[in-house]
Amino acid sequence: MTERHAFDVVSTKDIHVGRVVGLRMDEVRMPGGGTAMREVVEHLGAVAVVALDEGDRVVLIHQYRHPVGxxxxxxxxxxxDVSGESAVSTAARELEEEVNLAAAEWSVLVDVAASPGFTDEVVRVFLARGLTQADRTEPEGDEEADIVVERIPLDDAVAKVFSGEIINASTVAGLLAAQAVRSGAATPRPADAPWDDKPTAFAHRRR
Structure with missing residues (x-):
């Protein structure tokens, strides 16, 4: 087998380092011998949760996203964004904070590279079953104070994917994966499954 080209980074320069993301410019060695500039958005990484109740209804939120308006x-x-916290612990915390729910059963559905052409952001999507009410305080400030929470039959949510009503990448992937698991066509991974593509660059900047 022919040896594949190694895309070595010749130089790198920080353009912006913010609260949630960083932007750097890498000079990368190309197969022809020259180099090319590549903009890279560094991200903390994220988790998302397909929370299914006993009636196979999925918990969805309706939330304002400024970049798409x-x-x-x-x-x-x-x-x-909590140093040392496991991904499943982050997922459990977010489920409680955003929709006031806890779950007894956790597994991994899919890992989603949001847009690998320019960002290292990867989202791990969990499946949560055995839902019960949690004991959160009300959300404060920013977009979270405007969140609307609904439970929708999983089949209806999947239909909204194909109608174009649901476009968020991790939500699309998570809903389709959950449907595959429910049908027996796929098996989820353990909640602590290895996550080789978890972003690390921006988290290291924050330490």
Missing amino acids: RRLWELPAGLL
Whole structure:
């Protein structure tokens, strides 16, 4: 087998380092011998949760997203912004904070690279079953104070994917994966399954 080209980074420069993301410019060695500049958005990474109740209804939130200028239907989700916290613990915390629920059973559905052409963001989507009410305080400030929570039959939510009503990438992937698991066509991974593509670059900057 022919040896594949190694895309070595010749140089790198920080353009912006913010609260949630960083932007750097990498000079990368190309197969022809030259180099090319690549913009990379570093991200903390995130988790999302397909929370299914005993009636196979999925918990969705309707939340304003400023970059697209409107509210989107999404899964409960959140950033990996607590150092040392496991991904499943982050998922459980976000499920409680956003929709006031706890879950007895956790597994991994899919990992979603949001847009690997320019960002290292990867979202791990969990399946949560055995739902019970949690004991959260009310959300405060920012977009979360405007969140609307609904439970929708999983089949109806999947139909909204194909009608174009649900467009959030991790939500689309999570709903389709949950449907595959429910039908027996796929098997979820353990909640602590290895996550080789978990973003790390931006988290290291914050330490």
